[in-house]
Each structure stands twice: as structure tokens, then as C-alpha cells.
Amino acid sequence: MALAYFNGKIIGIDEPVIPIDERGHQFGDGVYEVIRFYQGKPFMMKEHLERLYKSAKAIKLEIGKEQEELETIMLQLVEKSGLADADLYMQATRGIAPRNHLFPTCPASISITVKPARELSQDVRTQGVKVALLPDERWQNCYIKSLNLLPNILAKQEAFEQGCFEAVLVREGIITEGSSTNVFIVKEGRVQTAPLSNHILAGITRMAVKEVAEELKVPFIEKSFTPEELFQADEVFLTSTTSEVLAVTNADDCQIGDGRPGSLTMQLHKGFRQKTR
Ligand SMILES: Cc1ncc(COP(=O)(O)O)c(C=O)c1O
Numbered sequence: 001m002a003l004a005y006f007n008g009k010i011i012g013i014d015e016p017v018i019p020i021d022e023r024g025h026q027f028g029d030g031v032y033e034v035i036r037f038y039q040g041k042p043f044m045m046k047e048h049l050e051r052l053y054k055s056a057k058a059i060k061l062e063i064g065k066e067q068e069e070l071e072t073i074m075l076q077l078v079e080k081s082g083l084a085d086a087d088l089y090m091q092a093t094r095g096i097a098p099r100n101h102l103f104p105t106c107p108a109s110i111s112i113t114v115k116p117a118r119e120l121s122q123d124v125r126t127q128g129v130k131v132a133l134l135p136d137e138r139w140q141n142c143y144i145k146s147l148n149l150l151p152n153i154l155a156k157q158e159a160f161e162q163g164c165f166e167a168v169l170v171r172e173g174i175i176t177e178g179s180s181t182n183v184f185i186v187k188e189g190r191v192q193t194a195p196l197s198n199h200i201l202a203g204i205t206r207m208a209v210k211e212v213a214e215e216l217k218v219p220f221i222e223k224s225f226t227p228e229e230l231f232q233a234d235e236v237f238l239t240s241t242t243s244e245v246l247a248v249t250n251a252d253d254c255q256i257g258d259g260r261p262g263s264l265t266m267q268l269h270k271g272f273r274q275k276t277r
Contacts, residue, residue, distance in 0.1 A: 003081040005073065005112040010080060013113060022109055023094040027101075028148040030093030030109075031055035034241045036117060037078050037086040038276040043241075045071060047204050055144045056092055063092050064107050077114050085117040087242060091147060118242055128249030128261045129165035129238075133227055134158055136169035136176050136199075143198050152179040166238055168251065171199060174224045178238055181246075182206040185225055186235035186264050195222040205239035205272070212271035218264065227252075235262025237269075245269035 002013040011017060023029040033052045036043050049067045056063050063070070070090075078086055090112040097104030137151045155167035156179040167179040176194055177183050182203040184193045191213050196202050213220040230236055236248035236256045245268050247261030256262075 001081055001083070002113070002115040003077055004114070005077050005110070007109055007111075010077065013115070018111070019096050021098055022096050023104070024091055024109065024111075024147055026099050028146070030091055030147045031059060031061065031145050032089065032091040032147055033145060035074065035088045035090075036241045037083070037088060040078065040084050042074070042078075042088075043276050044204050044208060047207060051145060051202065051204065052090075052092070055146070058141065058144045059146070060103070061092060061094055061108060063110070065110070070110070074112060077112055081114045083114060083116055086114050087117050089113045093147070120243060120246065124165070124246070126261070128247035130163060130250040131166045131168045131178070131248050132159040132162045132164040133170050133252050134167045136171035138169070141198055142176070142200055143196070143202060145201060155179045168230070170227060173226055175227060175230060176200050181238035181240040181243060184209070184237050184239065185230055185233035186262055187229070187233050189264070190219040190221055191264065191268070192221040192223055192225055194224050203239055205241055205244065208272055208275055209239055209245060209268055212268050212275065216267065216271060231256075233257070235265050237262070237265040245272050
């Protein structure tokens, strides 16, 4: 059963709880994480928590709970939900205070939802997805997992309206990442993705895929690439907590490779799935 949590209370998923002056609601003044649970166990929880605290620090947000305490709350919530495979979303915001841009002195708000994991259809997995290349209109601090997702949402919607699964973002002639994914190309047996910087989110799945590539002795290169390099790649794939490793078979109506999910992509996905057990 899906469940939620808001500032100390476990509640029903549909219960209205966010006060009008909550700063996440008013300003998007907060950070978040998405953690996938496989068979009741969180995948890379420590890494997600570390990224959360790093994001919070970057926006000068005091979460007001130790990492372990927050972890315990999340584990208890998932256990109570009875869900084995779940998507957990948690948001930490600067709390509830009369609307004013300046930081309030109130404690942070913590909200969490736990829902059945969304699985991509078998068709999507076996056929791969289409992507659209769109301008990266985001700010300079994309390493922060901020609640402000308007440019990401607009890009994803535009991609969807073009019949695509994801928007691949281009900043100054370089591919940064997807609207909610990291982007990889494969050329001559080498996997390449943008290096960590303030222009991309340091994806946890990206980190896991790097480990899998190293285990498989597949060269893994962290170097920026252009749209042209993507169109001419042997394989392209996306990674994220909810999509795992997902083949891209078409970008801006240009077929990638032979138009089917690439073998290295599938191998990396298999290796990733093994890690989640
Ligand atoms: C902009 C962006 N990049 C990359 C990712 C992938 O990150 P992760 O693998 O940690 O889910 C996400 C996930 O939501 C994202 O929003």
C-alpha cells in the first residue's frame, strides 16, 4: 500500500498535508531524493543520503536530522507500506513560514512518499526509446538535486509532444544530461558520459554503471560529447533510479546503431540488475 510521511507523521498517500506557507510549495525552496527499493531493500541508500546532504548544504538548508535518523524513518515507512519493490521520494524544504524570500528560522520540513515501483514496459525495454535534443535552459548548479524542476519539466513535455521518451539537453554545443537521466554513448566498445560538473547531476545509477563497466573491464570515459557524436554512436543509453539502464534507439529522428538496443547497453543493464539483488 502506498504511504506518505510529513514532519513526523505517517499518513495516507492522498491526505492533504502541505500548509499554504510551506516553502517547497511557495518557492520550490528545497532538495529531494528518489530511492529505489528492491525486494524490500534500498539500493545505494548511503550514496543517495550523501547526495541529499550535499544538496542541502549547497542551498544552506539545515535538515535537522542525522543521516541515520532519516534512513531509519525511510526504512520504517517502506516496511510499513508492505511494498517489496518501491519508489521512495523524499523532499527536505526550508519549512513553513510566512512568505518572504529571506530564510526563516523554522525547522526544515520533511515529506516522503512510498509507492509501488514503476516498471517500464517490456516493449520499451526491448525496443529502446526515442529522445529529442533540446536546449539546456537550466541554471549553473545542476549538481544540486533541487525541487526547482521547471526547465526539466518543460523539456520533458516538449520531448513527449515530439513522440519521445526523454529530452537530451544541449548546453553550448555539448550534451549535458537528460531531463531526469544521465546520458551515455558507446563507440568502439568504449562507454562515454559527461564528466561530473555543476552542469549535471551526479547520478547514483551513473555511479553504479561505472562500477559495472569496471567489473566487466569495459573502458569508461568521463568526457563531454557533442550531438554529432551521439548521432554517430554505436549505442546510446540513459540511466536513472527509475529507468535503470535504458537503450536509446533514435535521437531527433536519427537511428542509433542498427536501431535496436545495443549489446553493451544490455550487458550493463544486466550487470546493474545483478547489483540490485
Ligand atoms: C537531471 C537528472 N539527471 C540525472 C538523474 C539520474 O540520477 P539517479 O541515477 O541518481 O536517479 C536524475 C534523476 O532524477 C535527474 O533528475
